[in-house]
Amino acid sequence: MGKRRRQNEEVTEAPASGQVLPVAELGDDFNGDAEDGATYLALANREAASLPFYTRVEPPASYSVIEKPSKVTVEVEQGRHPALPKESWEVVNAAHFKAYKAQIAKHWPPSPALACPYPSPPDIEDEEGWRAYIDGADGGDEHDEEEDEEMDEEAAMNAPPKPARPRERREPLVSLLAGLDTDDTLALLGHFNAWLGETETLSPLWARWIFALLCVLDSRLDSGQQSQLRDLVRTLASVIMVRWEKALGKDELQPVAYKEGFYGVQTVASNGPGEKEDDKGDKPPQWALGARWKNDRDAAPRSESPKRPPDDDSVDAVLARTWILISAVVSGWGQWDLIDEVNAQVSALPRHS
16 A cells, blocks of 8 residues: 555655645545645645636626615704803813812921811711701700709790801811811712712802812722712712703793803804704704803903802802812813713703703
């Protein structure tokens, strides 16, 4: 058997073209099996040579044509949702917040801590205590205990009621913030997150506290700590949506004419390009965030700032201070995906009642 194979096939030496493995030279009538590598390569080359260079597939005799409508009409409200801030504002506010944090860190008061005009704050875990401390506890007609002990029962009953003690709201003073470390600051932000979930609104005082806490919070947080801030942003987003729905129900979203820029022409916000036109061919007006404030500012002398009520609960005020806090978290700790998430939620809200 071996002698016959040696007669029918010869193994070529490696050619100068760079071929490494030997390939057997087989006769045209060879139809045996490959018993070594050289024969296997020869059979593979012969089979490859018998294949066509290309293949052609005949097209079907007829094609089925799918008829499509000549025109598709889709009702979509174009333009940015009026409850969203301008995209340019998002960029500018992010830069401002980073500058605030850098400035505060640079000029933070050294030890020892500054004297605080307020009484000592409660323990950081005392959520209700902190809420009473910040908002101010109602004094009611409570009497001083030592004074009550000196009065007999009859005199106490006949004594006129004492006036209610005014609520003493407390601001986030540097002397208070300096006593908080990172864990304390996050714990206090967690308290605010819980209170916002209960009340579904954001007062100016709470907004100032949250902003101050974010300004002094360490920029380097681990994933668990960042998750706490993300929860806060989502709660703030729910405040925006609740306030917007409330404004729709109370018909607070009336469009206001205002000037574009300091010296622009009077205009009314519209839904943007592509919106429907009314019977007169005019674009339907739309409420614009901050338009009323802009009119107040433009009407006042440049040297004066328009005054607003201290507890302004208007839709402009609530949305403005809420967006400031959301932007602070997003830019301060790089949570950029959250702004897309919140914008998508707000954009799904109805624009008008």
